[in-house]
């Protein structure tokens with residue numbers, strides 16, 4: 452079976468590193484992005500040149516159902532039947548306490564971090580499940596150690612959205628386990644990406660690193676390697692499980 456992977460939010464950070472590694476592992480790759488067309492096209496060009504793999508960049512706001520449908524239909528037409536989904540796109544908002552958060556912010560966080568994981572999983576299952584004539588597949592949800600740690604004083608809303616993703620991972624894994632679909636999650640933390648600027652503190656990982664048992668932040672490539680292992684046949688008996696990538700926290 453040809454291997455086809457869709458990675459949401461792959462124009463930068465963990466998603467971009469996963470797209471690059473997936474191409475090296477023989478996948479045809481769909482790089483989804485929201486706004487940054489130039490960076491998404493650059494990832495695709497680099498994949499084609501260095502891995503010689505098939506790759507496309509597709510703009511879609513994965514919080515919007517119509518965009519998600521168009522995204523999956525584009526993958527169907529241009530790459531073939533999806534065998535792997537990485538639910539990765541996510542956002543942070545400026546650090547603040549819960550007693551300062553308003554309803555508009557909470558809606559943005561849950562609509563951007565949680566709803567897309569459900570919508571994309573739904574479309575993937577309709578193509579992977581033997582219930583619909585599919586040949587199986589694997590889904591990895593990019594959660595966060597924040598789901599365990601809570602992000603007090605920074606973004607408890609974000610942490611709560613990731614807690615819901617952990618629950619989705621467990622429930623969905625059991626729902627589709629007999630349909631040849633595995634569903635797992637990674638829980639990174641303190642990874643050097645641009646998301647921390649969006650939270651209002653570009654240097655956050657360096658501020659925190661002395662309190663991490665391994666005394667350093669992580670790289671997007673270290674997260675990508677765990678994602679690719681969970682998607683691979685080497686993880687064939689793993690479903691509903693989590694890999695924590697937080698330097699010991």
Ligand code: NAP
Pocket residue numbers: 459460461462463464465466483484485486487488511512513514539540541542563593594595596597638639640641642643644645646647
């Ligand atoms: P990042 O560098 O900020 O990249 C986020 C990506 O998501 C970008 O490609 C962005 O696209 C895309 N995106 C955002 N909203 C989208 C939407 N509605 N539709 C489609 N694409 C959307 O983030 P990252 O640090 O790599 O994080 C990736 C995932 O890992 C997130 O789920 C995050 O919560 C999780 N995580 C990160 C860390 C960390 O320390 N970095 C720790 C734990 C968990 P554009 O660039 O086109 O806007």
